[in-house]
Amino acid sequence: MSAPDDTWTLRRVLSWTTDFFQSKGLDSPRLDAELLIADAQGVDRIRLYMDLDKPLLPDELTAIRARVQRRARFEPVAYILGHRGFWSLDLQVDPRVLVPRPDTERLVELALARLKDVEAPVVVDVGTGSGCVALAIGKDRPDATIHAIDRSAEALQVATANAAANEVPNVTFHEGDLLAPVAGIGAVDLVVSNPPYIPSAEVERLMPDVRQYEPRGALDGGADGLDLVRRLVDQAAALLQPGGALMMEIGFDQGPAVAALCRGPFAEVTVHPDYAGHDRVVEAIK
Numbered sequence: 001m002s003a004p005d006d007t008w009t010l011r012r013v014l015s016w017t018t019d020f021f022q023s024k025g026l027d028s029p030r031l032d033a034e035l036l037i038a039d040a041q042g043v044d045r046i047r048l049y050m051d052l053d054k055p056l057l058p059d060e061l062t063a064i065r066a067r068v069q070r071r072a073r074f075e076p077v078a079y080i081l082g083h084r085g086f087w088s089l090d091l092q093v094d095p096r097v098l099v100p101r102p103d104t105e106r107l108v109e110l111a112l113a114r115l116k117d118v119e120a121p122v123v124v125d126v127g128t129g130s131g132c133v134a135l136a137i138g139k140d141r142p143d144a145t146i147h148a149i150d151r152s153a154e155a156l157q158v159a160t161a162n163a164a165a166n167e168v169p170n171v172t173f174h175e176g177d178l179l180a181p182v183a184g185i186g187a188v189d190l191v192v193s194n195p196p197y198i199p200s201a202e203v204e205r206l207m208p209d210v211r212q213y214e215p216r217g218a219l220d221g222g223a224d225g226l227d228l229v230r231r232l233v234d235q236a237a238a239l240l241q242p243g244g245a246l247m248m249e250i251g252f253d254q255g256p257a258v259a260a261l262c263r264g265p266f267a268e269v270t271v272h273p274d275y276a277g278h279d280r281v282v283e284a285i286k
Helices: 010-023 029-041 045-050 058-072 077-081 103-114 132-140 153-165 227-239 255-263
Strands: 082-084 090-092 122-126 144-152 173-176 186-191 240-249 270-272 279-286
Touching: 010 029, 010 058, 029 045, 029 058, 029 077, 058 077, 058 279, 077 082, 090 153, 103 132, 103 186, 103 240, 103 279, 122 132, 132 144, 132 153, 132 173, 132 186, 144 153, 153 173, 186 227, 227 240, 227 255, 255 270, 255 279
Parallel strands: 122 144, 122 186, 144 173, 186 240
Antiparallel strands: 082 090, 240 279, 270 279
């Protein structure tokens, strides 16, 4: 971003940045430009459009340029901003955790529907990462007792901070492998998980902002993407009380394979689509 003879306004910077991001092959150049420029200005996107003809001072241009340069290196917007909206939450995110996706809100929606008639439910979230699923359920169901597990101590630092910032006191965090940390807690109504489910060979073909920046351990599910899913199915079947459910987010083409894994230890299995019509959540009832 080199200054021309005439004044840089927000309108001109927004247009230039959008074109620059488009030239880099970014998926949402206009939205990325809006979010980063608004953040640099300390305003929301609506205010940005109210001030489009505002001339920018040199220090304001410097702040915008720093964010634009980071995004041009494919760093995720959420990491640059330091937070991401999810469900009714505003979550701190950084390279210690996966960036929460809108697709995962489908898992939350189905989990809450499953718990609708369950009084004071006990819920376990496996691979909590930023805490997005556990905290979204806990926020909407303050009567629930929720245990959130991750094998990454660094991820749990982020999740714990998010619980405090979003005032969700009914989530307890545990470090460990899958369901091992809660093996003795008694009757469990629901196990939810967004496990790593991308086949190892496909991880290297992901977009650079995912492949280069997000934690591989939260993405790589082994040769066919289902290494952790297999283990979780067996462990959840042993932990859940009769009538309890396991709900897992899956890849768009994994519905039949994951449903087949669940049909042995579970009585009823349903594959739910997301709003684009792709398989997204497997629900298995004990």
